[in-house]
Amino acid sequence: MIVCIAEKPSVARDIARIIGATQSKDGYMEGNGYQVTWTFGHLCTLKEPHDYSEQWKRWSLGSLPMIPSRFGIKLIDDGGIKKQFAVIERLMQQADSIVNCGDAGQEGELIQRWVMQKAGAKCPVKRLWISSMTDEAIREGFAKLKDQNDYQPLYLAGLSRAIGDWLLGMNATRLYTLKYGQNRQVLSVGRVQTPTLALIVNRQKEIDNFKPEPYWVLATVYRDTTFTATKGKFTSKEEGVKAFQLIEGKPFMVTNVEKKKGTEAPPQLYDLTSLQVDCNKKLGLSAETALNVIQSLYEKKITTYPRVDTRYLSDDIYAKCPQTMNGLFQTKFAAIAPYAELVRPLGGKPLKKSKKVFDSSKVTDHHAIIPTGVIPKGLTDLEQKVFDLVARRFIAVFYPDCKFSTTTVLGEVDEIEFKVSGKEILDAGWRVVYQKQDEKDDANVSPSGDENGASDEERTLPTFKKGESGPHTPTLTEKWTTPPPYYTEATLLRAMETAGKFVDDEELRAALKENGIGRPSSRASIIETLFKRNYIRRERKRLVATPTGIELIDLIREELLKSCELTGIWEKKLRDIEHKKYDAGQFVEELKAQITEIVNDVLRDNSPRRITIENPKEKEAEKPKKAKKSTK
Numbered sequence: 001m002i003v004c005i006a007e008k009p010s011v012a013r014d015i016a017r018i019i020g021a022t023q024s025k026d027g028y029m030e031g032n033g034y035q036v037t038w039t040f041g042h043l044c045t046l047k048e049p050h051d052y053s054e055q056w057k058r059w060s061l062g063s064l065p066m067i068p069s070r071f072g073i074k075l076i077d078d079g080g081i082k083k084q085f086a087v088i089e090r091l092m093q094q095a096d097s098i099v100n101c102g103d104a105g106q107e108g109e110l111i112q113r114w115v116m117q118k119a120g121a122k123c124p125v126k127r128l129w130i131s132s133m134t135d136e137a138i139r140e141g142f143a144k145l146k147d148q149n150d151y152q153p154l155y156l157a158g159l160s161r162a163i164g165d166w167l168l169g170m171n172a173t174r175l176y177t178l179k180y181g182q183n184r185q186v187l188s189v190g191r192v193q194t195p196t197l198a199l200i201v202n203r204q205k206e207i208d209n210f211k212p213e214p215y216w217v218l219a220t221v222y223r224d225t226t227f228t229a230t231k232g233k234f235t236s237k238e239e240g241v242k243a244f245q246l247i248e249g250k251p252f253m254v255t256n257v258e259k260k261k262g263t264e265a266p267p268q269l270y271d272l273t274s275l276q277v278d279c280n281k282k283l284g285l286s287a288e289t290a291l292n293v294i295q296s297l298y299e300k301k302i303t304t305y306p307r308v309d310t311r312y313l314s315d316d317i318y319a320k321c322p323q324t325m326n327g328l329f330q331t332k333f334a335a336i337a338p339y340a341e342l343v344r345p346l347g348g349k350p351l352k353k354s355k356k357v358f359d360s361s362k363v364t365d366h367h368a369i370i371p372t373g374v375i376p377k378g379l380t381d382l383e384q385k386v387f388d389l390v391a392r393r394f395i396a397v398f399y400p401d402c403k404f405s406t407t408t409v410l411g412e413v414d415e416i417e418f419k420v421s422g423k424e425i426l427d428a429g430w431r432v433v434y435q436k437q438d439e440k441d442d443a444n445v446s447p448s449g450d451e452n453g454a455s456d457e458e459r460t461l462p463t464f465k466k467g468e469s470g471p472h473t474p475t476l477t478e479k480w481t482t483p484p485p486y487y488t489e490a491t492l493l494r495a496m497e498t499a500g501k502f503v504d505d506e507e508l509r510a511a512l513k514e515n516g517i518g519r520p521s522s523r524a525s526i527i528e529t530l531f532k533r534n535y536i537r538r539e540r541k542r543l544v545a546t547p548t549g550i551e552l553i554d555l556i557r558e559e560l561l562k563s564c565e566l567t568g569i570w571e572k573k574l575r576d577i578e579h580k581k582y583d584a585g586q587f588v589e590e591l592k593a594q595i596t597e598i599v600n601d602v603l604r605d606n607s608p609r610r611i612t613i614e615n616p617k618e619k620e621a622e623k624p625k626k627a628k629k630s631t632k
Contacts, residue, residue, distance in 0.1 A: 003095040004036045004128075005088065005112055007102045010299055011133065012038035015101055018138045027087030035091050039102075043081050043088075044073045044114035046166050061178050065171045065599045067592050071163055073114050089119040100148060101128045104365060105307055106578075107521065109151055110158035127151055131366045132304040134374055157578040160587050164570060165191055167588075167595050172561065175602050180555050180611050187552055187611060188533050191567060192518040192526050194553075197535050198562040199495055200487055201545045201553040210483035216240035217479055220418060222252045222472040223462055227411050227418035237478070244476045247413035252472035254464050255417075256410040263401040265356060266430035268311040269368035270393055272520040273497045275306075275386075280490035283385055284541070287489050287524035293386045294369065301374045302383075303390050305366045307521035312362035313370070320373075321351055321398075327373030328391055333384055342395050342433050357397045370394045392433050399430035409464045413472070422461035486542035489527060496523050499564040517567050551611050558598055 004019070006012035012029065013036075016022065020032030028037035049056035052068045075085055092098060098121055102108035116125065125148035130141040172189035181187045215233040218240060219226055234240035270278070272291070279290035294306040329343040371391050379387060403426045411418040425431070487495065497516040518526055527543075530536045535549030545553075553562055560566045576582035 001091075001095055002034050002097050002099060003091045004034055004099040004101050005092075005115065006036065006038045007041060007108060007111060008299070009038045009040075011101070012036050014133055014135075014301075015128075015138055018135055019142060027084055028091060035095075036101075037088050037091055038084070039088070039111060039115055040081065040084065042111055042114075043076060043085055044111075044118050045076055046162055047072045047074050049170060059174050059178060061175070061603065064175055064603075065167075065592075065595050066174075067167065067595070071166070073118060075118065085115070085118070088115060092116065092119040092121040092123075095121070095123050097123050098125045099128055099142075099145060100125055103307070104129045104131065104305065105521070106154055106158040106161070106519070107307075109155045110162065113155050113159075124148075129365075130305075132372045133298060133301045134372045135301075137372075153578050153580050156584040157574045160577055160584045161570075161574055163588055164591050167591055171595050171599060175599055176552075176555065179602055179605070180609055182610055185548070185611050186533075187555075188529075189552075189556070189561065190529075191570060192522065193529055194556065194562050195499070195517055195564050195567060196492070196496060196526055197530055197545070197549055198553050199492065199499075200530075200536055200543055201550050203484060203487055204545045204550070207483040207486065212480040212482065214478055214480055217477045218243050218247075218416070218474065219477065220247065220252060220413065220472045220474040222411065222470065223464075225409075225420055225462060227252075227409070227420045227472075230410075230417045230419050233479075240476050243416060244474055247416055247474050250414050251469045252411050252413050252418075253469040254409060254466055255412045256408075257464050257466050258408045258410075260406050260408075261403065261426070262406060263403050264429075265354075265401050266396045266399055267393060268356065269313065269370060269397060270390060271308050271311045271368060272306055273309070273493050273516075273523065274311065275369060275389065276524065277490045277493055278389055279386060280488065280493070280541075282389070283382075285382075285386075286527075287493055288528050289382075290386065291521070291524045293382055294390075297379075297383055297387055297390075300376075300379075300383075301372055302376050302379070302387060304368075304370050304372060306369055307519075308366045308369060309520045310363050310366070311368045312359045313357055313367045314360040314363040315358050316360075317367060317370075318351070318353055318358055324371055324373035324394070325351070325398075327375055328371060328395065330375050331391070333376075333379075338388070339391060339395060342392075346395075346398055351398045352400070354397070396430045396433040399433060400427070402429040402431045403427040407461050409461060413474075420461065422459045424460045486539075486544065488541045488543060492527065492543060493523055496526075499567065516571075517564055547612060555609055555611065557605070558601060561598065 004012070004015060004021075006015055016029035016031075016034070016036040019034050019036070021029040021034040021036045022032075023030045025035075028035050030036075047068075049066050051072070051074060052066075053063075055063050056066050075082060098116065100109075100112045100116075102112035126145040127148050127150065128138075128141045129146055129151075130137045169188075169190045173187065176187040176189050177185070213235075214237075215235055216237055216239075217233060218229040218231070221227075229243070231243075234243065268274075272294070275294060276285075276287045276290040279285040279293075280287065283290075285293070291306070294303060297303040298306050325343050325346060328339040329337070329347075331337065331339055369390055371387070371394055376384070376387060405424045405426055406421060407424070408419065408421045411420075428435070485491070496518060497520075499517045517523070530549070531538075533549075534546055535552065536543050536545050538544070556562050573582050573587050577584050577587060
């Protein structure tokens with residue numbers, strides 16, 4: 001009997017239907033020589049400190065650092081999990097072979113490997129590796145099953161990450177809680193969590209310490225068009241007034257008119273982070289909610305695998321795109337076909353194949369998030385809105401570039417230069433996909449195709465001629481410098497993704513450019529952890545650090561713990577483990593030495609630094625004896 005194990009019951013049912021395992025049993029499906037069972041995400045976890053030593057059960061500075069001689073795993077303490085694992089264990093011990101049908105990524109590999117280890121599976125194992133849950137993808141995947149050993153480096157990288165996070169999180173959390181938390185406030189410290197909190201705290205300090213300064217802008221209105229002085233800001237009012245008086249009453253002359261034609265390519269396809277950014281900006285969704293919705297769309301076969309960090313498609317996907325486009329053409333919501341008129345112009349001819357879309361060298365395990373071509377049915381309102389973002393982005397990449405004309409007019413009054421620019425859309429191209437469908441539907445994508453929501457100013461200027469002259473009305477406006485904006489979830493996700501800019505070391509910066517802080521799939525949970533720990537709070541869309549969060553970052557003197565550099569070091573080594581360029585055992589040994597050094601440094605601190613306990617009654621439930629584990 002061949003035992004297939006999926007990550008969720010719904011996924012298992014889809015797989016079972018395709019391979020003919022149609023008989024429902026207790027905890028699995030059976031038929032056609034297959035038994036298909038499932039986990040509920042993680043069934044196993046790394047053992048907790050007290051599982052290794054009775055001495056580690058009690059939180060004590062004297063027991064640090066906690067470094068197990070050998071790491072082990074255990075079942076999560078839950079009745080439903082134990083019952084399902086008993087089914088899995090029985091099936092695996094009787095199996096002729098196993099097919100690992102876990103999510104095709106590092107986390108999915110780790111989840112199923114741990115279950116197979118715990119169940120004592122001894123038979124050969126194959127790996128199902130697919131990027132969507134469509135019937136066609138499942139059939140193709142089973143026709144091309146991989147050898148489990150091909151994914152051993154992926155597993156070792158995931159295992160090394162989990163062990164590393166355990167070593168740092170468990171030790172640093174106990175260390176800072178006992179040393180600075182007055183034994184009443186759990187101070188959670190983690191490799192990803194702490195640098196992310198530091199980004200928010202440092203930005204907030206910039207804002208709090210910001211001192212606005214006045215400046216003056218000189219402008220003038222000529223032929224109902226506002227020209228601004230190219231000199232820029234005047235830092236003193238006297239200087240601005242002097243310039244104003246110099247031009248007042250004197251004629252304005254147009255010195256140059258320049259027109260340039262340009263093109264703007266469609267925005268790139270979505271990876272998980274860019275989709276979460278757009279969901280936050282346009283739909284007001286948290287990163288976690290956006291992930292949950294796009295995961296649901298994946299499980300309903302509507303979109304492809306979501307936990308990806310590439311915005312490209314592999315070249316072999318090109319042949320399947322017409323079929324996907326046809327599915328969008330037929331899609332209807334409330335009897336309205338929102339994409340039919342957008343897809344129609346693309347029909348009857350080969351789709352455009354751009355290197356900005358199709359590039360196999362930019363795709364590793366999975367490609368960008370796109371529709372599968374399965375016609376959506378029974379979607380919630382939120383699922384429909386997120387699907388709409390993915391569908392329009394997919395359609396847009398096959399449209400021609402937007403063509404525009406930029407006009408720049410320079411003018412002069414008594415040797416002071418002025419400038420105005422205007423943009424005129426000559427051919428909307430891909431922007432047609434984002435035009436308003438009705439009063440409420442506006443995708444608000446900027447012409448440059450980025451997701452920052454900042455649209456270029458578009459205006460058609462009057463016709464100006466070089467040498468023309470006439471009266472004008474000058475203005476001198478006082479303005480004030482403004483502090484940097486608070487992080488929103490959208491801008492924090494971007495900062496986590498592009499964390500390399502905060503690192504000086506060039507090699508580490510390159511590692512972070514590819515990986516950023518945390519994995520795309522984990523960033524949402526990291527942000528949610530900061531909320532749950534009461535380190536940050538929401539004020540409308542703004543993310544604001546609490547006094548506890550600020551104090552924690554101030555307490556941590558070990559810069560490496562709160563800098564993006566530590567994650568940069570880890571991500572580079574983990575990626576090298578995945579590509580067989582670095583030894584997983586060496587990674588763990590180096591980390592053990594690093595943790596020991598951090599513990600010793602903090603223990604040597606004789607300062608009276610302590611965290612402020614704002615509300616002891618609320619914190620009573622968070623005493624160390626009740627805290628089971630830290631998070632990353």
